[in-house]
Amino acid sequence: MVELMELANHAGQVVANVPQVDPERPPGTEGFTRLLNWLSWFVIIAGVAGFLASAGYLAFASFTGREVNGFKGLVIAAVVCILATGASAILQVFV
Numbered sequence: 001m002v003e004l005m006e007l008a009n010h011a012g013q014v015v016a017n018v019p020q021v022d023p024e025r026p027p028g029t030e031g032f033t034r035l036l037n038w039l040s041w042f043v044i045i046a047g048v049a050g051f052l053a054s055a056g057y058l059a060f061a062s063f064t065g066r067e068v069n070g071f072k073g074l075v076i077a078a079v080v081c082i083l084a085t086g087a088s089a090i091l092q093v094f095v
Helices: 002-016 030-064 067-094
Strands: none
Touching: 030 067
């Protein structure tokens, strides 16, 4: 039992001695980052435009009885916005 405690203490000391790494961007990736920023803005604007267009279609379709199609568009636009946000969070970790 004492050996297990000593092993755990030694493991804690090894983990405490790991240096803190400060990641930095590789040289020459500024253009790639700019392209990703523009692409993310395009996706966000397209998602919002799709959401607004689907909401307008839903309002118009309520008079003709085709609300299901408008609701599908709203759900698809919301999913696109959620995926774009998730992809943005993942890319911020790596870039």
